[in-house]
Amino acid sequence: MIAPWRYSGIKRIPWSEFTTFGPNPGVFTESEQFRILGERHRAYDREIGLMANDTHQDVITDTGQPPVFEEARDPVTRRAFIKSVIATGAVASTGGLMLVGLSGCSDEATQAAGSVERLVTLNVNGKSRPVDVLPNETLAMTLRYKLGLTGTKLACDRGECGACTVLVDDVTHNSCSTLTHSVRGRDVTTVEGLEQPDGTLHPVQQAMIDELGPQCGFCTPGQVMSGVALLKNNPNPSREEARQGLAGNLCRCGAYDHYLNSIMRAARVS
Ligand code: FES
Numbered sequence: 001m002i003a004p005w006r007y008s009g010i011k012r013i014p015w016s017e018f019t020t021f022g023p024n025p026g027v028f029t030e031s032e033q034f035r036i037l038g039e040r041h042r043a044y045d046r047e048i049g050l051m052a053n054d055t056h057q058d059v060i061t062d063t064g065q066p067p068v069f070e071e072a073r074d075p076v077t078r079r080a081f082i083k084s085v086i087a088t089g090a091v092a093s094t095g096g097l098m099l100v101g102l103s104g105c106s107d108e109a110t111q112a113a114g115s116v117e118r119l120v121t122l123n124v125n126g127k128s129r130p131v132d133v134l135p136n137e138t139l140a141m142t143l144r145y146k147l148g149l150t151g152t153k154l155a156c157d158r159g160e161c162g163a164c165t166v167l168v169d170d171v172t173h174n175s176c177s178t179l180t181h182s183v184r185g186r187d188v189t190t191v192e193g194l195e196q197p198d199g200t201l202h203p204v205q206q207a208m209i210d211e212l213g214p215q216c217g218f219c220t221p222g223q224v225m226s227g228v229a230l231l232k233n234n235p236n237p238s239r240e241e242a243r244q245g246l247a248g249n250l251c252r253c254g255a256y257d258h259y260l261n262s263i264m265r266a267a268r269v270s
């Protein structure tokens, strides 16, 4: 299991530092980039007590609970770390400051000024989903690693590619750049929520199949969600309007015309 908070925005190391598009293009080979990035992540994880000093293993078990030796091994434990995150969280709503039942995190019903409620209920695909959310957690992380909705893809993780597109109140959002706490009380729709209960696909999904839209398919969920949002607002778009509607959804395979054909077909049949 991946420890989700390693990727949840806490002192993250920007990829731009290593990629060929970054400030030092061509300095590192790809394998060097991964080695350096890995070493820096591990050093940070050891610093905050999420990784044992003498291994490359995260301090977490498959049940999501820290192993029993954690507190004895390191004074900066996961428990203490999460407590400090809660106490210093300064984002999202401060309206509900209940620290109720933070499983594995808090023994006391104490409440720190400026903290944020972590146990929240999200409306996702028409269902109420209770979930424990860190103050700085992105919606993409919550959807993929806490709610198991892996149809939403993570690629750039910085709002550039559209792979993580979901609908929030029927408006497209890059979920990698949206704080989960900011969507409380709003309707979130992911690609998993488009299919009818009887298995009938959304017209955009069906059109993607009929037009052989995807190549590798990694960008497809984002393209689908943008197409769905477009047709909700403009059921009969021109090809140029469809192109505008999908703008921001990058496709490394270059299947843009296939996706446009799919949207135009979906508009015709729906
Ligand atoms: S992963 Fe969110 S925009 Fe690229």
Ligand code: FES
Binding pocket: 214, 215, 216, 217, 218, 219, 220, 250, 251, 252, 253, 254, 255
């Ligand atoms: S189909 Fe491969 S990235 Fe779009």
